[in-house]
Amino acid sequence: MPERVIVDWDDLPDMDLDPDNPRHDPGMARRDIIRYLVEKESVLGLARDIAKVGLSPLDIFGATETPNGGYMILEGNRRLCALILLRDPSLAPSKERKAFERLNRDFDADAVSIELTVFADKDEADVWIDRKHAGPGNGNGPKPWNPVQLARRYGDRTGNALALALLDYGQSQRMLTKAQSRDILTTITRFISNPFVRQHGLGIETSASDPQFKYKGSRSLFDLRLKKLLDDIVSRRNGATSRTSSADRVKYAQDHLVSIADTATSVSNNSEADPQDQPEQDQSEIKQSSDEAAEHKPDDSSRPTDSTPGPRPDKRGKLVRSSFAPSFRDERLKRILCDLQSLRKNSPLAAALVVRVFLESISVKYLETRGTHVSLQEKLHKIVHNVLKHIETEKNSGAIQLTRAESGALGLLKSQVSNQAFVYSAYYLGLVAHGSAFPDWATLTRKWDEIEPIIGYIASSAEATVDPA
Known part of the structure; x- marks a missing residue:
């Protein structure tokens, strides 16, 4: 029956390293074993841990008695080596000696309890040593965490x-x-x-x-x-x-993943397709299904999104494609998005006005979510410019990453937001609201596709993130 023994710190020299331990070549001298364990078996890191928290009470040394009354350590040679060098750093290899000397200065030996399980002979000890080191076996050894x-x-x-x-x-x-x-x-x-x-x-x-x-x-x-x-x-x-x-x-x-739209807020998933939502020509270009959300094939040389312009935007029946479906929790934004998704080619004035409402709403929401109050008197072009500037700053700092399509659309909209001739500039949309400008469908759809990636990003980022907990 194995015996439990407590060894005092002053009796540490009575504990011998096993010259036949599997961690090193058999028959090595004591100084060579120490050098090998320090260089190859992370003994310095173990010594730091022992100096900090002590010896693990879950790991007890396994030993047999020696003829001179000491103990041969069969299990725990790394720990014993660490203790030997904490007690006498001069035995450490020259490269690590100063590190052990620093540990020795602050080491509290009284806090260390050295407990041994003393076996009658090596064969009795090997039964348990094998179970600890030979893997899980059939369940009789330790099983690592997955x-x-x-x-x-x-x-x-x-x-x-x-x-x-x-x-x-x-x-x-x-x-x-x-x-x-x-x-x-x-x-x-x-x-x-x-x-x-x-x-x-x-x-x-x-x-x-x-x-x-x-x-x-x-x-x-x-x-x-x-x-x-x-x-x-x-x-x-x-x-x-x-x-x-x-x-x-x-x-x-x-x-x-990107192509998946929110069926709770998208009006593009009606059970019956509206014939006006399809191009008037070339029916072979009609997308195959809303699940795939693929009106076009992305260019593998870039990082496109489902907002990349498809063929003949002026020929489709709605302003925005079914793949444009940002998700909102705010009921007001949901209603505006619903109207935006419903816009048809026979109402270009209404299309421009709803875009103006949508652009202003998501831009104000984006800024207010980030702690910036927007005055009711603030001009639309300034609001949108502040949003684009914020996104550009975050992109340049590495806080966010934009796709190539989003980056291109960001630069375009930022350069055109005050351009009186650009159909989606704040100035032009203001003229439409006052009945002084009348955009055509081809321009609305073509220019929408150019800025849609960044509009989609602003919309998707407008509301605060949700903690699922």
């Missing part, structure tokens, strides 16, 4: 904290089962670590390491997109696997 368990224990230190939060949220919303959740945590991390997937695909505004995530827009839209990502990862569908490049993940988000 990525989910590590993330639950250590949070953002594992890099999987946000992925775990999304996985738990997905389970709570019945997007997937616990069985389906196995072995997909690191794949989720791989996708959401990509800023485009996280920010544009899912609408998450918090960082990749923040488990307390927040998202833009409505919960219904967030749930639709997250469920799509989880479904594809579980099924290994649409290329949603761990073996993807950064470009692959951006393309996945463009093709399968």
Whole structure:
């Protein structure tokens, strides 16, 4: 029966390092064992931890008695080496000696309790040493924590904290089962670590390491997109696997997440398609389905969004395409968006006026969400300019990332917002409101497609992010 023994700090020299320990070559001399363990087995880091918090009460030394009345340490040679050097730093290799000397000056030996389990012989000790070091076996050895368990224990230190939060949220919303959740945590991390997937695909505004995530827009839209990502990862569908490049993940988000619109606020999902919503010519160009939200194929050489202009914008029946469907919680913004989505080619004046209302509403909301009060007397061109300037500043600082289409539209609208000839400038829209200008449908649709990416960004970022908790 093994015996428990407490060794005093002054009796530490009675504890010998095992010359046949598997961590090093057999038969090495004591000084060589110390040098090897320090150089190859992270003994300095262990010594720092012992100096800070002491020896772990969960790990007891395993030993046998030696003929001279001391102990041969069969289990715990790294810990013993650390204690030896904390007691006598002169035994440390020259490169690390000063570090051990600094630890020795502040080390409180009285706080260390050295407890041994003394076995009758090596064979009796090996039964338990093998169980500790040879892996989980059939359950008789320690079983390492899997990525989910590590993330639950250590949070953002594992890099999987946000992925775990999304996985738990997905389970709570019945997007997937616990069985389906196995072995997909690191794949989720791989996708959401990509800023485009996280920010544009899912609408998450918090960082990749923040488990307390927040998202833009409505919960219904967030749930639709997250469920799509989880479904594809579980099924290994649409290329949603761990073996993807950064470009692959951006393309996945463009093709399968960004295109998903919020059915709760979009009027583009009517059960019967309106014939006026289709181009008057070339019916082969009609998009295949609202689920795919693809009126065009994006150019792989850039980072397009579903706002990239499609063919012949002047020929479609509505001002905005069905893929333009930012999600709002504010009922007033929902109503304005509904009218914007309903605008038809036989009402160009109404189209320009509703765009003016929409642009002003989302711009004011954007600024007020960020703590800037907007006066009722503030001119529209100044309001929009302040929004665009804020976005540009955040982009340049790295606080946000814009797609190529959004960046291009940002520059265009910023340069044209005060241009009297630009159909969506504040000045021109003011003329329309006073009955002094009459835009044509072709110009309205063509110019809308040019600025739509940044309008969509402002709309999606107008409201405060939502904490799902």
